[in-house]
Amino acid sequence: MDDETKELEVLPPVLKERPHSVSHVRDEDLASQVRDLGRLGLSKGNASVAARISPYVLDKYYLEDYLEGVASMQRGLASVAIAEAMNGNTPILLHLLKTKLGWSEQQVIEHVGEIRAVVSSKPMSKDEFVQKYLSKDEDT
16 A cells, blocks of 8 residues: 555545545435535535535535525524513513624713803913912802
8 A cells, every 4th residue: 555545544534535625416315415514604615625625616506505504504593582572571572682683782872951151272381270270269
């Protein structure tokens, strides 16, 4: 046996090379597997590793199946979350209100009233400050 053959025997089945994408032909069993991996919430990269295909092959031949699986997973999670919220699960209800309806716990502070002071950017000397602010305090 040569060195290449020994090396391939040691690799687990997941890491063994699949045929190059040029010679790839769409397989319905593999499409079903990719759909299931999307339904489990795996990223495209992880789904391609689990299916033992390249990300390019997944994008070219199985993207629609992957996206169908992701949509199925999202539909199922949304159904469960809404059912839980309707049954009184407060944390899920609040989460859905914030994320789907735009509710917020952020507080807005509004200042109401008149502004009767004039702010000047002109610096004051020490004498002007004393005359304006401290001399009035002495008179009172």
